[in-house]
Amino acid sequence: AFRRVTLTKPTFCHYCTDFIWGLAGYQCEVCNFMSHEKCLKNVKIPCSCIAPSLVRVPVAHCFGPPGLYKRKFCAVCRKSLESPAFRCEVVLKMHGYLIHVLLSCDVFPQDTYHHHWREGNLSSSARCEFCKKTCGSSEVLSGMRCEWCGILAHAACCVIVPPECTFGRLRNMILPPSCVQLFSRNFSKLHCFRISENLQTESDEDDDVDGSTQGSTKDIQISTDSSKQTLKIFDGNDAVKRNQFRLISVPRIAKNEEVVEAALRAYYINDDQQEYELQTFTQQVLLSDDVINRNDAAEDSNLGSVFRESVPEAWIIRAKPKDEEVIRIYPAWLKVGMAYVSLRVNKDSTVQTVIKEVLPLLGRQTECLQNFKLVEVLMGSKQVQRMVLDNQELILNRLKDIRKTSIRQMNQTRFYIVENSKSIVQVNLFVGGLPPQLSPEEYTNILKEELAIKS
Template sequence: MFASLQSHAACFLSVRTECTLGRLRCMLLHPTCIRLNTRNFSKMHCYRITESCSHELDFLDVDVDPSAASKDGHPAAAESGKQFLKVFDGDDAVKRGCFRLVSILRATKNEEVVEAALRMFFLPDEPHDFELHEIGGMQRLHSDDILNRNGGPDNRGSLKDAGDSWLLRAKARDAEVIQVHAGWPRSGPASVSVSVSQSSTAASVLNEVLSQLHRQGDESSKFSLMEVNMSSKQVQRSSLSPQENMLEKLQEIKKVSLRQMNQTRFYVVENVNRTVKVGLLIGGLPPLLAKEEYVQLIQEHLTIKSHLVSISHIYASQGAVALQVSCFSEAERIFMLAKDTAVDNKLLSSLVIPEILHTQLSQDVCPLLVFVNPKSGGLKGRELLYNFRKILNPHQVFDMSNGGPLAGLHTFRDVPRFRVLVCGGDGTVGWVLGVLEAVRHKLVCREPPIGIVPLGTGNDLARVFRWGPGYSGEDPHHILVSVDEADEVLMDRWTILLDAQDVSEDGKDNEFLEPPKIVQMNNYFGLGIDAELSLDFHQAREDDPDKFTSRFHNKGVYVKVGLQKISSSRSLHKELRLQVDNQEVHLPNIEGLIFLNIPSWGSGADLWGSEVDGRHGKPRIDDGLLEIVGVTGVVHMGQVQSGLRSGIRIAQGNYVRLTVSKPLPVQVDGEPWIQPPGHIIISAAGPKVRMLRKSKQKQKKSSAGVKEGRPESPSSRDGGH
């Protein structure tokens, strides 16, 4: 494992040399538990990266423009009494022209210059183990030399020949001590120290390591020594031949780049003759087909070779199939071909799926599966995606715009325990919950608890579970700690059957009726004025999506739409017939009817209200009951949003039947449309879902208004406690 750490000089001695991952240990997917057979697949393909990598800068290599250095640095040096040296850390840096500017005083001893250069390259070694060579003449700078203001030693004679480019070299040593890490999970220290001399070979080092790891009974031929170099752009692995001289190998790496040596580790790994097995997930196929039809489509459009390719999983509800390919070239061909293939005028998608070795996961490990919607919250979603890929294993972080939730759930299908973190709005959370419900029978962990990082506009679901009204740039590490400490609670989900029927007396338009459809509801279901405002807002966003990048602008548009509807009125109670638990319910004079599953509506408003009455029970998110509330118009809705009033309580129940006599705007969790006349049935949807509620003691104190704080009060349904 590689990890970076910054500490005070006084604290450095107390820092453990081996990274234990701290609070992230139990939620991180350990690299040894991942198998990914790739050959020509790029990092972009392996990590399912679609966004621009322009922000993936190489922070370790700083290419300094010599003209800029002379223009900006030397005048300042003349005024301040300082001078700047161009220092290279190896032959590779000289070849590429990458150097660091080291600032020193006019008269500085060599050891002080070396120490300054080591600091500039973030190398933790002792200065007496290094020396400087002038580039060009390669004159060595001795320890008793003093640099003059022109960058050359005072004992050189003429100052006009002095150079300012120097090469930092490690002094040759007769012996070195290296750390060799075990390539498998183990208790106790993860690495051992081995002394390397001029006669040491990779085979002798391997035998010494196996002895210290108490594996001396195993044949050394079953193991090999691997060199792993991690740069900021890629990780390179190479096995060392048994006869390779280790001291010469170390000196060669140091000569190429001192930083590369600092980023190089040695591992002892078991030699396993693995069969080629590349996992691909092909999406974009027509949904709800039979297995034979999917096989035919794959064969017809991708011309797969049956002796090399097999279908391991079929997700008919998602229109996707998982392939196992036993040939690298065939996998690469299918991967690229699928991206250019359309079925029923819809382009297919293809993803490389890693294999999680679930049997190697520790008993106390519960890895976190992270979904990020980069289109939510402006650029904040993209920023979170990038940060979580750096903190966690990139194979446990999934871009929702590239394969949706299925890619992550399919990858984690055999993991016995895991948690889910969804970064997005309520619609994104509902998307994940919907796919989870559809494929849970194929998962070993069928009910993973779900946490939320709110990136949307309303974020009502996140408010109820204390994750806040929106993401405001919190440290991703703090978010992960909060997820680790969150409490598990249950939440109801509801199935809504919308069956369009001609309920008029003449029944002339039966042949044009829409087929019945089923949708899932997590937050609320609205008919009338509430849905009409959502529909107008949705259409405005569809017309110009680039303007809808902030919650402030979105709320402004919503208010504008509401003001346009303030004078309109409709007698909704005359167009609806409501039955709750098989009992007819009289509707008052209202313009909107809303069915609540959670105590937050319209960006944090408490529509049901906190007042206790004798006719209705105290609402909970896991009580199996819906709260049915009416609003009289836009003004009433504005008063509810301001906390001045509550809605009109109508009923509570777990089975609702509506008869609609005219086309009406409806919305489910913020997704609006016009629903034709017919019947609407709402009932409980399968098992309750497990959600993660942020621990109260970890909540940050804020000056949020009563409106945003009310759904999180003890009197609301935040988990029923």
């Protein structure tokens, strides 16, 4: 959502990279995308809050150790990387927090491949493949680069460039994504990019590292603006247990809807704020329309005042209960022209009934229900977790449990319908440099000694 803002310092447009003359610009309230008024209608770059919904096949990032990156920008909040940041060894550079913007790759066999665009952090000498003009910028996150063939383009020009990717000059040396598949679940992706395991030990203890703040209240900086109040926002029970929250600054006279909207924006959640509410730690729902300035409340009210001069108040985002809901079911197999199907569920809907209703929508109505299962997929920033749901489990109760644990986790969760198939994994390994004319047992012993494999 773009809003008109008054500029107090030199600012550049993230779309055309030109200087914004005057005192007015248009800024996204979530990802901080800044634009001219004339460029606003042409912006097609997806906001950070909807990026997860555009992922076809969820693949976790592979982050290396934090480092300092000069004159680079965060791919989530679009701000300059002035503090230590995480760099994905596959695709992205990110700020000191992680978010659910996952690498999207296509693992389905196909004859043609489209460009895999990554935005920003190009060199200052980068030139557009289409218009031949400079497309890099050291002032803002702008410009597009295909991760496969390496061509560069402006945000406006990349939609004009032919979508088919030929993999560039090294096309004869590059394996297309459909030719590579990893069966072993015990294989660490860190080995692929030669990232030392000990560098990941501290960060792997908490896979949910994000923009949350952890620590005591004495480390929190209170807003110096007397007309505003700083609030601690938790997105569920898991965040409360971990003491991980995000801070928002709202006016004292802000309405309940405005505070809920700001809280959702802090967690990059692009849902209707009418579906959520704020609760205190006492689990008492705020019923008043005026969250901050509760002058009409009784002095002995158990809810208490939100505004405090010394320590900011803490709130939990809760989803309002529903009797029925619309969920998205993604097919685990390739379905041309159909990413997912929508299905309405109620309090009596089970996993088995969901499978029964989804199969006709996917053109598989003649097949047996026992040949399919419903898999819950959590698209975390550093790993993708999958869990097969029991056929008799109530799907609406499952959604309520996820939202109670974490609103952000619900935003990262998908449901896939998967065929029950037993895959036989066979690995052929060529090992050279061994002494000739030995028995298979002797070769096995040599390999065990060299690799220190415990029998």
